[in-house]
Amino acid sequence: MSALFEPYTLRELTIPNRVWMPPMCQYSAEPEGAQAGVPRDWHVAHYAARATGGTGLIIMEATAVSPEGRISPYDLGIWNDTQVEAFRRITGFLAAHGTVPGIQLGHAGRKASTERPWMGGAPVGPEAHGWQPLAPSPLAHADGHPVPDELTVDQIREIVGQFADAARRALAAGFEVAEIHGAHGYLVNEFLSPHSNHRTDAYGGSYENRTRFALDVVDAVREVWPDDKPLFFRISATDWLDEGGWTGDDTVRFAAELHAHGIDLLDVSTGGNVSGARIEVGPGYQVPFAARVKAETPMPVAAVGLITDAGQAAKIVANGEADAVLLGRELLRNPSWARHAARELGADVGVPVPDQYGRAG
Template sequence: MSLLFEPLSIRGITARNRLWVAPMCQYSAVDGVPQEWHHTHLAQFASGGAGIVIAEATAVTPEGRISPEDTGLWNDAQRDAWSPIVAAVHARGALAGVQLAHAGRKASTWSPLTGRRGSVPHDRGGWTTVAPSAVAFDGFADPVALDAPGIERIVSAFADAAVRAVVAGFDVLEVHAAHGYLLHQFLSPLSNRRDDEYGGELEGRARLLLRVVTAIRDAAPDTAVFVRFSATDWADGGLTVDEVATVAAWAAERGADLFDISSGGLVAHQSITVGPGYQVPLAAHVRRTTGALVNAVGMIDDAAEAEAVLADGAADAVMAGREWLRDPHYALRAAWELGHDIDYWPAQYVRARPHARS
């Protein structure tokens, strides 16, 4: 019996398996509105057997977009455009999630599809970015430090976006506190130089994230809430996995259901040695320390490797990104490779099922 294909229940929902699609930015929205590309992109993974399909980092304010081409949930037009996409994922048997995000000082940047790097000038559609402190990411424009009213607007924007996401039909709300974006910027001492209640020791640096989790839980009391963390900055003096485990425990007390453990992205001088499953030990540490549900992510591109992550007790589920792009039917393939029979092959594709009669 494959652990990877055991269902997992979380706050009233049940994922049909534990091989999920990580959020991956497509840089293809118009005014924050997802397009036909997003519909096809996300629905194909559900056809391919994913347990949960999580949509890309979706900004809670216009200024929270990584690029002008990012998706959003700050208005009802965006909500209504997401609704049929969510329905398509559901129709194919998967749960649908969305990653609620604010890019902070890493906002207003050129989409990688343009081949450019750095901040978009104001006269080309860019905007002034915000951050915990007026400290720029290397090569990007200087941000403005958020004041108290600005912080209140951020918390409200996450809650409002959560309500829109629930109306659109999403089953999972993932709070993006990783990869150097705003909530991660507050968590790390490398980017948070504040001397007020949102800075200093870990409790202060975690305050905004915890307020966001609380606001989302209050706005969506019955919906599963995940938090994606960068468990280390891979840089001296940065956020550590022990600190992240502590913050995760605090977030669980405020209603977070699962922690999605990634790493890095805060500073350009990070030093990472990557390889298959290189972030799995970080997930294992958070799971062991908190006792909470955790998923692992990062170069877990092989069915046997994914199964081993669960068998070793390192995580409760596995997310993948690039492997789903290479093979949108990763879960169907993985079930066959692990010798596990599943009953959710699309009827239209059964003729291609291994050992099926033609």
């Protein structure tokens, strides 16, 4: 048995293997009206294919806790009960086929209100279903992006409550894992990094103040998320700046604190908060950040970043660099990657083959 295909238990939830799907926005919901943020047939087909393909855990794409928390007007949301009912169709299918359904809860902050990537990804205004973004500080993400409104303390507290409400709805929608999106330059990440957080109140300045919002969100979600279900946190382990940004040292320190606040696994990515940052990209280039957290803290970790072949993924888990791997583009290219990898490694994928596909072997 390859370590990649050993079951993994967090709290009282057992995930059948260590091949997981990370959140990847599909930008395919209606932008406004009663169906805004509601999963559609595209989402059902997209996630169902990866479940029948043997993926152990599927974390639903970044799902906004409020309308203004969407990255684009076409993002999924979980701020109302209509959305909850639509998600149940997906979570029910995943669970019925042996895959654990997860969801990432997020707020886009200053990177909100943008066009879909294949339409250029530029900021959009009210004429294209857009809105005014919010952020810790009135600093634009990049040239051509609007200066966001600086959040008041009352607004910060309101957003913390929105994360908790979203977690309650996620539970009602049938999700077994919730992940807080603290990465890639979105709102939680914006608070963490001194590059994007220039506040002078209790939510800015010192490391303790800059991490306050994230810990408030974690505490609020953990309070409503059941004790028997795991809670993840996705982090950008570095801003990829020589100075003035969030660092790997910060991540190790914060991982231990997150663990003490009830986070069960750190989903370790990097970047996204600094436009134009220089990043040395190569196979497994983000794995060392996950490995360091695992080596220096009690926090379990998942690794991401150009993990593409079975041997590479198996080695990461077997060597103890991470407890699981999250494959993004590979699972877009090949929904059955897990089954093919298990066959290559002589392992049992742990997720039953649907009867309808049994003749494929």
